[in-house]
Structures are given as C-alpha cells and as structure tokens.
Amino acid sequence: MRTLLLAGxxxxxxxxxxxxxxxxxxxxxxxxxxxxxxxxxxxxPSLGAQQPAYVLIQLYMFREKMRTSEAMNGIAKDLTDDxxxxxxxxIGTLPKPKPPADAGDPARMAAAKAxxxxxxxxxxxxxxxxxxxxxxxxxxxxxxxxxxxLRDYKSNKRAGYDGTMAEVLGxxxxxxxxxxxxxxxxxxx
Amino acid sequence: xxxxxxxxxxxxxxxxxxxxxxxxxxxEAPKPLPPGSPLIGRPESEEAAKLAPVSxxxxxxxxxxxPTAKLKVPPGFSVEVYAAGVGNAxxxxxxxxxxxxxxxxxxxxxxAITPNDHKVKVIASGLHRPNGVAFxxxxxxxxxxxxxxxxxxxxxxxxxxxxxxxxYSDLPKDxxxxxxxxxxxxxxxxxxxxxxxxxxxxxxxxxAQIRRINLDGSxxxxxxxxxxxxxxxxxxxxxxxxxxxxxxxxxxxEDVPEDKLNxxxxxxxxxGVPYCYQGNISDPDFGWxxxxxxxxxxxALMGAHTAALGMRFYTGSMFPAEYKDAIFVARHGSWxxxxxxxxDVVVVKLNKDGSVKSVTPFLTGFIADNNYLGRxxxxxxxxxxxxxxxxxxxxxxxxxxxxxxxx
Numbered sequence: 001m002r003t004l005l006l007a008g009x010x011x012x013x014x015x016x017x018x019x020x021x022x023x024x025x026x027x028x029x030x031x032x033x034x035x036x037x038x039x040x041x042x043x044x045p046s047l048g049a050q051q052p053a054y055v056l057i058q059l060y061m062f063r064e065k066m067r068t069s070e071a072m073n074g075i076a077k078d079l080t081d082d083x084x085x086x087x088x089x090x091i092g093t094l095p096k097p098k099p100p101a102d103a104g105d106p107a108r109m110a111a112a113k114a115x116x117x118x119x120x121x122x123x124x125x126x127x128x129x130x131x132x133x134x135x136x137x138x139x140x141x142x143x144x145x146x147x148x149x150l151r152d153y154k155s156n157k158r159a160g161y162d163g164t165m166a167e168v169l170g171x172x173x174x175x176x177x178x179x180x181x182x183x184x185x186x187x188x189x
Numbered sequence: 190x191x192x193x194x195x196x197x198x199x200x201x202x203x204x205x206x207x208x209x210x211x212x213x214x215x216x217e218a219p220k221p222l223p224p225g226s227p228l229i230g231r232p233e234s235e236e237a238a239k240l241a242p243v244s245x246x247x248x249x250x251x252x253x254x255x256p257t258a259k260l261k262v263p264p265g266f267s268v269e270v271y272a273a274g275v276g277n278a279x280x281x282x283x284x285x286x287x288x289x290x291x292x293x294x295x296x297x298x299x300x301a302i303t304p305n306d307h308k309v310k311v312i313a314s315g316l317h318r319p320n321g322v323a324f325x326x327x328x329x330x331x332x333x334x335x336x337x338x339x340x341x342x343x344x345x346x347x348x349x350x351x352x353x354x355x356x357y358s359d360l361p362k363d364x365x366x367x368x369x370x371x372x373x374x375x376x377x378x379x380x381x382x383x384x385x386x387x388x389x390x391x392x393x394x395x396x397a398q399i400r401r402i403n404l405d406g407s408x409x410x411x412x413x414x415x416x417x418x419x420x421x422x423x424x425x426x427x428x429x430x431x432x433x434x435x436x437x438x439x440x441x442x443e444d445v446p447e448d449k450l451n452x453x454x455x456x457x458x459x460x461g462v463p464y465c466y467q468g469n470i471s472d473p474d475f476g477w478x479x480x481x482x483x484x485x486x487x488x489a490l491m492g493a494h495t496a497a498l499g500m501r502f503y504t505g506s507m508f509p510a511e512y513k514d515a516i517f518v519a520r521h522g523s524w525x526x527x528x529x530x531x532x533d534v535v536v537v538k539l540n541k542d543g544s545v546k547s548v549t550p551f552l553t554g555f556i557a558d559n560n561y562l563g564r565x566x567x568x569x570x571x572x573x574x575x576x577x578x579x580x581x582x583x584x585x586x587x588x589x590x591x592x593x594x595x596x
Contacts, residue, residue, distance in 0.1 A: 162295055
C-alpha cells in the first residue's frame with residue numbers, strides 16, 4: 001500500500017531524466033529507488049545505468065519468487081514478459097549513480113583496491129565496474145546495499161541466478177566484505 | 190605462461206608479507222582464490238580478462254525468433270521447433286507415453302511437453318537448479334543441486350502433479366559444478382555425478398565421481414572417480430558399458446585440455462582429474478608425483494572448452510543405418526576461449542569393440558560472428574526415431590527428422 005501511495009507522488013520523477021519514454025509501470029520505481037537512478041533510501045539499490053540483462057533477471061526472479069523482497073515480490077507479481085523487457089531497457093538508460101561527495105579514505109581505498117584486484121572483481125564486472133550483460137554495475141552503488149548483498153550471497157540467503165557469487169565469496173571474511181563495499185561505493189574513474 | 194609468473198609473484202609477496210603479517214594481523218596475508226571460483230588459474234592478460242561465463246537469459250525466445258532457419262543438418266535431415274517457451278531448457282527425457290520432460294538450471298522449474306500438441310506445462314517449481322531428469326516405470330526422477338526426488342505416476346497427473354518426494358540427499362551443496370545430469374542404467378540404478386567444486390581443485394572423497402543408488406535412494410556406491418564434471422552419459426546398447434562426457438579444466442590455454450568422451454570398463458575406475466587432463470596432459474599444479482599412464486584415457490577428445498554435455502546412443506530406425514548405435518553429443522559451446530568452439534551436436538561413431546571410429550558435426554549453425562544464436566545442452570531420441578535437442582539459451586527444444594534424400 002505504502003508503495004502505491006508513494007508511487008503516485010513520484011509519478012513524474014523520471015521526467016526529463018531519460019531519453020526513452022518512461023514505461024507506465026516504471027513510474028512507481030523512484031518512490032524507493034530515488035530519482036534519476038540514484039537511491040536515497042537505506043538498503044535500496046540505485047538503478048541508474050544498471051545492465052538491462054541483469055535487471056531483467058532480477059525482475060524475473062522477483063516475479064517468480066526466486067528472490068525474496070516483500071515489496072518487489074508484490075510489485076513484480078503481475079508484470080508480463082514484455083514489462084520485464086521494457087522496464088529493464090528503460091532502467092539501463094537512466095544516468096549512472098554519482099560517487100559520494102566524500103572521496104573515501106585514501107589508505108582504506110588503496111588497501112581495498114588490492115583486495116579487489118586479487119579477487120579479480122573486474123574480470124566479470126568490467127574494469128570500471130559498470131558490469132556487462134547479466135553481470136551488474138556495482139560502481140557507486142549504495143554501500144549499505146552492497147554490504148547486505150555480499151553477506152546474503154555468501155550465506156546463500158540470496159541465491160544468485162547462476163551461483164557464481166556464492167562460490168566467489170566462500171573464503172571472503174565479513175571484514176573484507178565491508179571493505180569491498182566501501183571501495184565500490186566510493187569508486188571514481 | 191603468464192599465470193605461472195603471477196602465481197610466483199603472489200607466492201613471493203606472501204613470503205615478504207609473512208614476517209610483517211605474522212606479527213601484525215594474519216588476515217592481511219594474500220589468500221588464494223576461493224576453491225569454487227571460475228577465475229582460478231586465470232592468467233593476467235587483457236585478452237583472458239575478456240572471457241567469463243555468460244548465463245542464459247531467463248525468458249525463452251518466441252517461436253518465430255528462434256534461429257531454426259540458420260541451423261544446418263546433413264542432407265536428407267531437417268530440423269524444426271518441437272517446443273518454444275521452455276525457459277532455460279536443459280536435460281531431456283521421454284516418458285513411456287511420449288511426454289518429454291525438461292529440466293532447467295538457472296530457473297526453478299521442471300517442464301513437461303505433451304506428446305501430441307507439444308504444450309509446455311510447468312510440473313514442478315521452487316526447486317534449486319533442477320538440471321537432471323530421468324524416467325523409469327512411470328516415475329519421474331529430478332536432480333536438484335544437492336538432492337534427488339521423484340514424482341510417481343507423472344504422465345497421468347500432468348495437470349495436477351504431486352510435489353516431488355526426496356529419495357537421496359547425501360550430496361555436497363557446492364554451486365560450482367553442483368547441477369546434475371542423471372540417468373537410470375541397465376542395472377536399474379540411478380547414476381548421479383558429483384562434479385569438482387571448482388575449476389581445478391584438489392581431489393577429495395566427496396567429489397569428482399559418479400555414484401549410483403537404488404531407485405529408493407539406498408545403496409549408494411561410487412562407480413567412477415577422477416571425473417571433473419560430467420553432464421551427460423548413456424550405456425552402449427551392445428556392450429552395456431557406460432560412456433560419459435567430461436569437461437576439461439579452464440585457463441590452461443586456448444587449445445588444451447580438450448573435453449573427453451570416457452568409457453567405464455571396470456567398477457571404480459579412475460579417470461585422472463585433477464592430476465591428468467585429456468588423458469595425456471599432466472596438470473601443472475596437481476600433476477606432480479602422478480603419471481597420466483595411471484589413469485583411464487578417454488575414447489575420444491571432444492574439443493577444447495567445447496562443453497560436451499548431454500549424450501545418447503541412437504537405437505532408433507528413422508535415421509540411416511550409419512547412425513545405428515552411434516552417440517549423439519550436445520556441445521554447449523566454449524566460454525573460456527577467444528574464438529568460440531562447439532555449440533553444436535556431433536555424432537560419434539564406434540567400432541565393434543566400442544572404440545571410437547569418428548567424431549563429426551551433425552547439427553551446426555548456433556555460432557555466428559563468434560556469438561551464440563543458441564546453445565545445445567542435451568539430446569533425446571524419441572520412440573519414432575527422431576532426435577530432440579534442447580537449447581538453454583533460447584529456452585527451446587528442436588526436433589531433427591530424416592526423410593531421405595530428395596530425388
């Protein structure tokens with residue numbers, strides 16, 4: 001209910017943001033995910049410039065209850081396959097999220113970068129962490145969301161589409177998860 | 190050999206760090222990649238960094254958008270769509286009454302395709318990587334990542350099937366190579382593979398093997414070891430010997446090791462992984478102290494990184510005599526190679542003694558401009574002698590028939 005009410009208030013939040021016409025069903029997104037692709041809400045991801053193939057998979061998984069989120073399971077319940085395509089294509093056109101004003105502690109960033117390099121995060125997520133195909137953009141994603149997501153992948157609370165992240169995170173400690181998230185959230189190219 | 194250099198560099202760094210980190214904080218020490226990561230062994234090269242496994246999309250391709258017109262088969266054969274809308278179609282199995290059962294790996298569903306109108310029904314959902322399906326005496330067996338279950342009397346209850354009942358769950362839960370192909374042998378036992386939990390990792394007693402269990406889940410025993418990841422097997426109709434595909438490791442090089450077609454001739458045989466690949470390459474990391482001559486070599490090499498998956502012996506009568514008792518093998522196609530290889534169905538013809546006479550392309554055309562138009566996963570000869578092929582990229586099943594050469 002809350003989502004629907006907010007959706008009304010935020011109906012035109014995307015106006016002027018994207019070149020493509022806003023699909024009607026995308027009008028409810030900014031209520032939680034923020035305007036212009038940038039989330040201001042705790043633990044809710046920014047959607048800007050997210051990879052369409054990744055978004056489509058997530059919307060599909062929400063619809064089929066393969067990924068659990070009370071709000072998103074409800075919203076995705078009645079989406080058609082065409083809706084999944086138009087929403088994910090549209091989200092891909094939103095501007096990418098901006099890095100936070102604070103550039104991050106240089107020593108902490110350097111240490112985290114060594115970890116990122118060693119774990120080859122760039123191998124799938126691309127050198128600028130903008131993702132590719134079904135692999136998501138993680139650059140400048142919300143730090144709290146990244147920490148939660150990595151923890152959920154590691155514990156398999158969130159079963160990934162193809163299981164890669166559960167495997168990759170096996171030997172990564174929680175302290176390292178916090179540093180990986182810090183680095184990605186503060187990433188500047 | 191860039192990856193050797195990288196490994197040495199990491200090791201040297203670890204040595205340098207050693208003194209400092211032991212005194213300060215042990216968690217600072219560089220750690221090896223996790224055991225399951227597909228990136229283990231990845232060399233530090235720009236070209237290598239471009240390669241990563243790509244997952245099939247969840248939504249199936251509409252029937253009129255399937256690449257059927259681009260597919261090629263030998264003269265006299267033709268290929269058509271048997272069913273579209275089978276999201277992430279993986280393993281295939283034909284029921285006694287002609288229903289075709291289809292597993293999926295990335296989705297949570299098992300499907301039934303009805304015999305006459307080819308209608309696609311979801312008969313089970315909420316499953317975790319239900320890749321494998323087998324059928325015996327009216328019962329459907331389903332292999333999820335770490336358990337085997339069954340639905341009795343399935344073909345009479347397609348519209349209202351019972352929930353699967355678990356019969357066996359003494360299996361590891363690793364995501365890497367955890368999805369399973371299953372099949373029931375001439376001994377009426379269910380064969381269950383357990384892949385290596387990563388690209389190239391040490392052998393342990395719980396992995397790298399094929400087990401068999403009784404149809405009630407009892408009596409598990411290991412029939413083959415040293416198997417990295419088999420996603421297809423069948424029994425020679427003449428010798429009753431088990432033949433199985435096995436996928437070679439990644440990141441050794443563009444061109445080796447090749448995937449294998451193996452033959453089990455004695456109980457408990459060792460096929461070499463991770464010490465030996467493709468029968469004659471000693472692994473640079475695990476091969477020391479081992480000799481390839483100690484392991485059973487493959488009967489055929491199936492191409493580097495081609496992902497030889499589902500396979501069946503052809504005992505039907507529709508195809509010409511030269512295909513009698515030959516093996517059809519679906520090759521899913523490479524990811525760990527700059528120029529894609531595989532992505533087709535090949536036919537393996539055997540000599541009388543069960544050795545391999547030839548491996549030749551049969552169904553091709555799935556690769557265009559180094560991109561996949563579709564990716565074959567499994568094959569299933571139907572009772573009428575035609576051959577089904579699943580395509581997980583498009584969520585479709587094709588049917589190959591033979592009508593004879595045009596005069």
